[in-house]
Amino acid sequence: MEKNKKNKLSIVSLVKKYLPATVALVPLTIIPAPAYAGLITIAVSSTGALNFGSLDAGGTGGTVVISPAGARTQTGSVVLLSGAGLESAGLLSISGSTGVLIDVAMTNPAFAITGPGAPMNVGGFNIDGGGSSVSLTLPTNPATFPLGATLTVAAGQTAGVYFGTYTVMANYQ
């Protein structure tokens, strides 16, 4: 016991001896160092649905294209019903740091919409006129970018309403 007491006292005295008087003992400090120091956490969401509107498949089917500007065109025997005003380009909202290059891409080249008949393929995605994979910078935080795509309609497609989802990824370069 006496020995231990002695040792304890010795350690204290050694600390005092070897450390400069001006240096105080400070605790170990851990400072988190972010991988992208100073960048705002990135997020992407949809603020407007991609809607191909009302159409008649016709005898041989075809495609319906929605441009990022919201213009709708068709190929094949597809007949577009105008006047209902349902058709619209999708809208992507991206938040993050402005002026920093961000890669935005569809997670798959095509997705499907489903309904009472066979699923219909939606592909040819067009993000803000740059295709399915683009590099962009945010002019503001957040910023909105339009999304177009192509719907493939089969001959004799069953009438009804069809729904589906797409997934998009955004990341700092």
Next chain:
Amino acid sequence: MKNTKKGSDIGKALLMGTALVSLSSYQAEAATGTGLMSAIILTPIDVTSTQVLHFGSMSVTTAVGTITVVPNGTGGTRNAGTGSVTEIAGAGLESEGALQITAATGLVMNVALTAGPFTVDDPGAGLPMTVDTFMGQAVPAAFPFTTSIVGPATNVIVPVGATLNVPAGQEAAVAGITPATFTGSYTVDVNYM
């Protein structure tokens, strides 16, 4: 303990200051989002003739002439012939035509004739005769016109009338042929607007 090796070692071990340790903590530099897509496929339009447009029986002379069937939704009315044509009543054959259009309800459709001319003919006898001035609807309207289907009905019946043009020389052409029966067809395009 002073200035011993053990003391020196302990002293070295105890020498310390602020230790800066950088750890990489993960911040979200990538994110995914999901969006919705949709489309509405309309009921295909189907057009079927459910009643033949029939000009009935008539007699003709050497000159040209016409005869017209006016639609009214209840069988139609045949006007008196003009020129060389004299209608023969009593046979009960004359009738407006009728088209049954099946499509989605509540949507306006355009009904138009395809490019003509349309003719009726009796192969091997008589001269072909053109049919024109088509009219549609119970309140006669020239083609193209619009129509729609009001639910709960799933189709609409469009009555059709027109004018038959009899050429000069038809009398001679059908002489000895009793009766000379002329047939033909017309075509319409029906589209959602």
